[in-house]
Amino acid sequence: MRFFDEAAVLQRLDLDGCRTAVREAMVALSSGQTRQLPRSIIPIGAGRLFGQMPGALLNGGYFGAKLISVFAEPDRPGRSAHQGVVVLFDAESGQAVCVADAGAITQIRTAAGTAAATDALALPDAERLTLMGHGHQASAHIEALARVRPLREVRVWGRSIERAQAFCAQMSAATGLSMVAVEDAREAVAHAQIVCTVTGAVEPVLMAEWLTLGTHVNLVGASVASAAEAEAAVVSAGRYFVESRESARNGAGEFLRAIAAGLVAEDCIQAEIGEVFADPGVGRRSPSEITVYKSIGHAVQDLAAAAYLYEQVR
Template sequence: MIALSAGETRQLPRTIIPIGAGRLFGQMPGALLSEGYFGAKLVSVFAEPDRPGRTAHLGVVVLFDAESGQAVCVADAGAITLIRTAAGTAVATDALAVPDAERLTVMGYGHQASAHIEALARVRPLREVKVWGRSIERARAFCVTMAEKTGLAMLPVADPREAVTDAQIVCTVTGAVEPILFADWLTPGTHVNLVGASVASAAEAEAAVVSVGRYFVESRESARNGAGEFLRAVAAGLVTEDCIQAEIGEVLAGMRPGRQSASEITIYKSIGHAVQDLAATAYLYEQS
């Protein structure tokens, strides 16, 4: 992410081709100039008829060597996306959340929810994890599984506001296209990761969430093109485009400040970038 903010990478905006009702084909090309690789993620996003509102992501990441021009590695895009998304959130959380954060709330109970809990436990001394989802039964089952897997205290919560109250870290990792998180639920000092919605038409948090704290992004360009919560906040006149405090790469490089007080609310918007997929794939290739 430091390389992205420093202009040491190249990538084109994500392109999506509709190929039928509820079916999309996405392409994310990019280049890691300093690492000597380029390539692309190619992924299908198909609606799951038996799970309304949910989609399946299948595809590959193809890595090329910039010296020879040869394709040198093909990786499972589903596994790469799962790991790098949670890892990116953990890096941002480490930079922006209060250092002693113990209470995490996860909104969602899918694969990204489990990956995020495991990743965040590596950067903060988590003591309690509350989980909210539209089905309390599925939330309970998820909590049982994750408690056995991580040893953390996992608490399913039926009411979303109750789940968020007093949380020090909140992660939204759902397929929601309309808000499930609201500004007046957040308490001073909370860090929020908005992860699930990655297109301009979807927003997991109401627009006001962007305006109640300091707002950080992966890249300004991608936020202006695809961050639904941010775009709704601008359209509603709650903020201007200048509300973006920094790219996370700028914070990590020490170019711009992250959290400045224990009481402020920080918000991080994750959309995902081809260079993250390529960096993860390059790591795997170099370990092989």
């Protein structure tokens, strides 16, 4: 059995390969070539959860699960809130063949999935990116999105302007991109061609009226029904895409709030992202459209990333 700790995953799981693996997994999910169960979450105590996400890549020869703890500890901000493992089994022999650090897998495959969706839905020449949030996912998203669009300027907003400035300085040195920390959220979003929300917010930090025509929005940070990084009107502001219709009904906070407010009906979902990958014609239709992609995360994405990692070093 292969074991990949955090350092090994970060070193060996490349973004380009992971993006392809996640893209293929989402096409398979939408076409019924995968199986997965809804996330099962067991409360462990105040602010502490244990989650299990099982699934099977029927077209890839693997099955398994992500087992993860989510421990919110505000007094330890440098500590990852998500810890656990992805366990991969061989579908031919039934043998467990790989165990990989779940935090690193999640970090890379989430950014890779966003990049794949952005490549399919954003304007081809989009060069102005706004990130709402400045944690580990923010840095991963900059690297991933720079691989699919010719980024020229990245604006960063967060609740702490000091931390946003430090993040921008670090990322500018690492990437060579023009990084600008912006204290006002509306100003940060103004004129952006790509907006990514990668925060831990449970109430909206992104408003629909801030978006300009042609913008592509990735809603990434909130992954439970009770949380929403964007106001409900963002869902109705343009064409809305999801990872899966079922997961949107169960866990897309912005979508559920938009339905409750009477702004949209369930059929406002234009397509699953796997359907867009398979047929780009169901995605963006014009340069002036606003497109919105909601990412929640799926077991098949984690398993596809782990399988790609395992195949690379087997």
